[in-house]
Amino acid sequence: MLEVRCLLRSVRFCSSAPFPRHKPSAKLSVRDALGAQNTSGERIKVQGWIRSVRSQKEVLFLHVNDGSSLESLQIVADSSLDSRELTFGSSVEIQGQLVKSPSKRQNVELKAEKIKIIGNCDAKAFPIKYKERHPLEYLRQYPHFRCRTNVLGSILRIRSEATAAIHSFFKDSGFVHIHTPIITSNDSEGAGELFQLEPSGKLKVPEENFFNVPAFLTVSGQLHLEVMSGAFTQVFTFGPTFRAENSQSRRHLAEFYMVEAEISFVNSLQDLMQVIEELFKATAMMVLSNCPEDVELCHKFIAPGQKVISFVDKAQYICCLIISYTEAVEILKQASQNFTFTPEWGVNLQTEHEKYLVKHCGNIPVFIINYPLAIKPFYMRDNEDGPQHTVAAVDLLVPGVGELFGGGLREERYHFLEERLARSGLTEVYQWYLDLRRFGSVPHGGFGMGFERYLQCILGVDNIKDVIPFPRFPHSCLL
Incomplete structure (x- = not known):
């Protein structure tokens, strides 16, 4: 009561002051x-x-x-x-x-x-000019100014809306959000394209590691999500990942964002593909619903003549096709088109292959399943299918981009995993991963989606550098 009386006295005191002539703006x-x-x-x-x-x-x-x-x-x-x-x-x-x-x-x-x-702004010296439609290539020179243009403003608002839509999908579906570390001691992809971390300045001691083990910027949060999937049935993460890949392509960055999920008690790729399809469609629908003007601008000025928007607009009605890796290779071998990389069974599909497969299947999303064991990481589940020897891996290919999602079932069987790690000489490094299989392991699977590639897909943006605020790629780290 004392606090209430004091507050009332304060109000009476203030009420004696003259009222302003106009209501505050x-x-x-x-x-x-x-x-x-x-x-x-x-x-x-x-x-x-x-x-x-x-x-x-x-x-x-x-x-x-x-x-x-x-x-x-x-x-x-x-x-x-x-x-x-x-x-x-x-x-x-x-x-x-x-x-x-x-x-x-x-x-x-x-x-x-x-x-x-x-x-004040010196308009004559300002590199962004009024009434000029600057090419996206020109704007990349000015990462500190390009957000002030209409087109980058639209892309970044869409990016923000898509981020919220992804979080909303996972929350509504009962997933727990996990903050996986950026600094890690493992390479979940096994590709070796890592940024290694070392202290700078006075802390640098060449003979020792700051963490006692070599540390790297993460290439994926998957293995940490697998740890969490031993306590939560559905988990996801959404954060930056890094690849030290010397690529200047239109679909690669040194720093990019990944949406990753892991689901326990999953026994089939079909269950996993259903979640992937629902995530893609639900997010696209929300972006189109909440950012129609921004999406239209991108369609009009970035991807004129393309049918990107109509494809996404109809996404809720599209059923993704499913073909095996073996079927995909046969389609490529029979193609009249000449490829830079000759399609062969047992070799990774290249971007040109992925785009052809999407076009061949009617320019709609296509799931490719059951890849050769030899070209997939150690944690993919063995299909035990004889001479072909494939694993339960899946990629989702989409128009204009190629691979958007990648994932699969994880090898939950201790002895299978132990043998794979032993053959690769990784048993000691991944002993903790083997431990997960010893103590309460369950069938599980997961996937990852490159967020920038997703934005490229729904907007028709040709270069991945134009859908991220501050692109990082070889020989370029502005700001």
């Missing part, structure tokens, strides 16, 4: 201002960056954007206002009345009562 994002239902002169405040300036005899028009929306808010001001410092790129704070716009181009506009310049 409510701060709104550009998105909220554009969607406002009440436009009867409500006073608001917006903060953002000038996207255009147009001065007429009696009126000054500005377009201001704060990144919350593809569409900018039109500001109408008195032409007597000194507009010399109101240049493209300048940051401003504007207070005024939100009113219905007489123009058909926008529903509302802001009649400015006060314009405050927060930060």
